[in-house]
Amino acid sequence: MESRRYVIVGGSAAGMAAAVAIRDHDPHGSVRVLSDEADAPYFRPLIPFVVSRKKSVADMFLRGRGPYRAQGIELSLGVRAERIDSPARRLVTDHGETIPYDRLLIATGSRPNIPAGISGLEHQGVFALRTLEDARQAARRAEETTRAVMLGGGLLNLKAAFALLERGIEVTLVVYSAEVLSQLMEPADALLIRRALDQAGLRILTGCSAGHILGGDRGVSGVVLDDGRELPCQMVCIGKGVRPNTEWLDAGAIKVDRGVVVDKHTHASIPDVYAAGDVAVTYDPITGAPIITGLWTNAVEMGRCAGANMAGYPSVYGGTFGVLNATQVARMPFVSMGIVHTAGTEYETWCRGSADAYRKLVFTPDGDRLVGALFVGDITNAGLYRLVIRERMQVGGMKRQLVDHRLHYGHLLCARDRG
Amino acid sequence: MNQPKEIFVRIDRCMGCHSCEVACAVAHSAGQSLYAALSETPTPKPRLYVEWVAPDTAVPIVCRHCEDAPCMHACIAGAISRTPGGVVMTDKDKCIGCWTCVMVCPYGVIGRHLEEHKAYRCDRCPDREVPACVDACPVKSLVYQTATAFSRGKRRTASHELQSGQKG
Numbered sequence: 001m002e003s004r005r006y007v008i009v010g011g012s013a014a015g016m017a018a019a020v021a022i023r024d025h026d027p028h029g030s031v032r033v034l035s036d037e038a039d040a041p042y043f044r045p046l047i048p049f050v051v052s053r054k055k056s057v058a059d060m061f062l063r064g065r066g067p068y069r070a071q072g073i074e075l076s077l078g079v080r081a082e083r084i085d086s087p088a089r090r091l092v093t094d095h096g097e098t099i100p101y102d103r104l105l106i107a108t109g110s111r112p113n114i115p116a117g118i119s120g121l122e123h124q125g126v127f128a129l130r131t132l133e134d135a136r137q138a139a140r141r142a143e144e145t146t147r148a149v150m151l152g153g154g155l156l157n158l159k160a161a162f163a164l165l166e167r168g169i170e171v172t173l174v175v176y177s178a179e180v181l182s183q184l185m186e187p188a189d190a191l192l193i194r195r196a197l198d199q200a201g202l203r204i205l206t207g208c209s210a211g212h213i214l215g216g217d218r219g220v221s222g223v224v225l226d227d228g229r230e231l232p233c234q235m236v237c238i239g240k241g242v243r244p245n246t247e248w249l250d251a252g253a254i255k256v257d258r259g260v261v262v263d264k265h266t267h268a269s270i271p272d273v274y275a276a277g278d279v280a281v282t283y284d285p286i287t288g289a290p291i292i293t294g295l296w297t298n299a300v301e302m303g304r305c306a307g308a309n310m311a312g313y314p315s316v317y318g319g320t321f322g323v324l325n326a327t328q329v330a331r332m333p334f335v336s337m338g339i340v341h342t343a344g345t346e347y348e349t350w351c352r353g354s355a356d357a358y359r360k361l362v363f364t365p366d367g368d369r370l371v372g373a374l375f376v377g378d379i380t381n382a383g384l385y386r387l388v389i390r391e392r393m394q395v396g397g398m399k400r401q402l403v404d405h406r407l408h409y410g411h412l413l414c415a416r417d418r419g
Numbered sequence: 420m421n422q423p424k425e426i427f428v429r430i431d432r433c434m435g436c437h438s439c440e441v442a443c444a445v446a447h448s449a450g451q452s453l454y455a456a457l458s459e460t461p462t463p464k465p466r467l468y469v470e471w472v473a474p475d476t477a478v479p480i481v482c483r484h485c486e487d488a489p490c491m492h493a494c495i496a497g498a499i500s501r502t503p504g505g506v507v508m509t510d511k512d513k514c515i516g517c518w519t520c521v522m523v524c525p526y527g528v529i530g531r532h533l534e535e536h537k538a539y540r541c542d543r544c545p546d547r548e549v550p551a552c553v554d555a556c557p558v559k560s561l562v563y564q565t566a567t568a569f570s571r572g573k574r575r576t577a578s579h580e581l582q583s584g585q586k587g
């Protein structure tokens with residue numbers, strides 16, 4: 001048998017996880033990864049540490065770290081894929097190269113969503129933190145910044161905000177929603193985190209948005225809010241979600257519905273082409289609804305699944321929760337997963353709060369299955385709750401332990417032995 | 420290839436004495452003795468856990484160093500990798516304390532060092548012949564064997580139980 005030619009577009013979580021998985025299954029084929037970034041693959045979620053200067057860029061590269069140790073993966077940096085010539089099974093690049101493939105993976109990820117309504121985006125000092133290069137530039141701009149304004153109250157912007165706070169910059173977060181982290185929790189669930197953010201010195205303005213960005217020769221000088229208020233600043237960070245990088249694909253030839261549509265084997269709608277990560281449409285295992293996530297964890301899992309399939313080892317992708325986040329901001333750890341927005345729904349919810357911890361457990365309306373969990377302050381054994389949600393377990397006798405946040409592996413083990 | 424030894428649990432034997440937890444905490448302390456460990460700050464922590472399931476079952480829970488380790492693949496900082504000996508290891512210097520590993524571990528065996536803001540886990544005691552927990556277990560509920568040897572032993576016990584069942 002001729003050795004297979006695997007080509008991967010995008011050298012980040014999904015692309016590199018796939019490359020490693022292919023190597024595990026097929027030692028003979030050739031694996032080539034293209035990336036339009038100039039930097040070698042890196043752990044994207046670490047880039048706020050470039051801004052805060054708490055880590056050096058050299059500590060962020062993927063290869064040789066974690067599970068990314070496979071040999072024989074050819075990387076082509078600074079190369080952009082422009083077109084898939086599916087009938088000829090070739091990929092065309094911006095360098096004019098045509099690359100034949102036997103299996104192709106689309107792992108082009110996503111880019112920051114820049115809202116249309118804001119003017120003045122062209123000024124120097126306006127950022128949307130996505131790439132290592134963005135982070136380098138932001139780190140430099142931070143040197144001449146005393147005040148920064150962050151547009152958007154999501155996790156990414158909070159991380160960026162803390163990176164800037166650590167640099168001694170005064171940071172204001174402008175949030176359109178009623179509270180920060182609105183994708184990950186409801187306002188009432190965010191009280192502890194909000195208090196911690198306030199105490200950490202972050203200034204937060206909710207229920208408003210930016211109209212335009214002011215600036216001149218020296219770049220950004222301020223932001224004017226929709227209510228007329230003006231916030232002087234030398235730096236603006238936009239954190240308003242992400243959009244899949246699909247525009248290079250011919251939507252007439254390959255099925256795109258916001259992201260690249262794939263089947264349960266991560267196979268796209270044209271032969272021998274797969275997709276994984278932020279660029280792909282996946283589905284929520286609880287509701288079955290199609291979703292696009294912006295999660296490293298999901299990109300890796302999906303990429304590994306795609307890699308196995310490409311190498312001829314059929315593997316089914318189990319989907320992911322749209323919400324699956326763990327982090328710690330302002331010394332407050334939290335985990336949010338599954339269905340956590342319950343206002344106006346029939347879900348059975350249990351909320352319990354104390355001075356330093358809060359939790360919310362969400363069950364189906366009949367109370368039989370756990371569908372979501374939010375832990376703030378104390379995230380003990382969060383992984384077990386994820387398992388209970390994901391496997392759609394009948395909670396039965398475990399309900400008390402679940403609600404009281406006392407569940408441990410012994411309960412699952414004994415429940416299985418009895419059941 | 421030499422099959423690496425692993426820590427296996429025989430739940431039916433565990434009496435819930437917590438000796439393994441103590442031995443583990445001491446083995447991962449600076450002073451290496453119970454007496455010294457008690458006065459260390461932060462308090463040395465065990466990396467395995469003995470939990471109770473009502474009415475009367477004690478369950479030692481220890482990191483499996485899973486073959487497809489979800490923690491390793493989920494880690495957003497590249498801090499978790501597998502050693503040639505099969506041990507899934509967290510590199511403290513690389514860990515950023517984002518707790519993604521805690522969120523995906525289906526056994527709940529990844530601990531959080533709040534003072535250091537780092538995750539920690541079983542390292543199978545790299546400097547010891549036999550892991551401290553296994554050494555300390557008075558009823559041999561914890562065993563340190565290769566997977567093959569362990570399942571061979573289990574089969575033997577099962578056939579033994581079957582025979583005595585037939586007799587009785």
Ligand SMILES: Cc1cc2nc3c(=O)[nH]c(=O)nc-3n(C[C@H](O)[C@H](O)[C@H](O)COP(=O)(O)OP(=O)(O)OC[C@H]3O[C@@H](n4cnc5c(N)ncnc54)[C@H](O)[C@@H]3O)c2cc1C
Nearest residue numbers: 010012013014036045081108109110277278294295296299
């Ligand atoms: C600051 C920050 C913090 C984050 N924190 C977390 C977190 O804590 N937890 C979490 O789960 N997720 C987090 N994420 C999200 C996570 O980084 C992404 O979900 C993940 O990187 C997606 O991986 P991917 O491989 O699908 O795509 P991407 O990482 O977006 O990579 C796609 C790559 O393809 C390249 N590319 C695009 N088009 C082309 C083309 N035509 N030709 C060649 N190359 C192309 C892109 O330049 C890019 O390098 C964070 C993201 C950021 C920015």
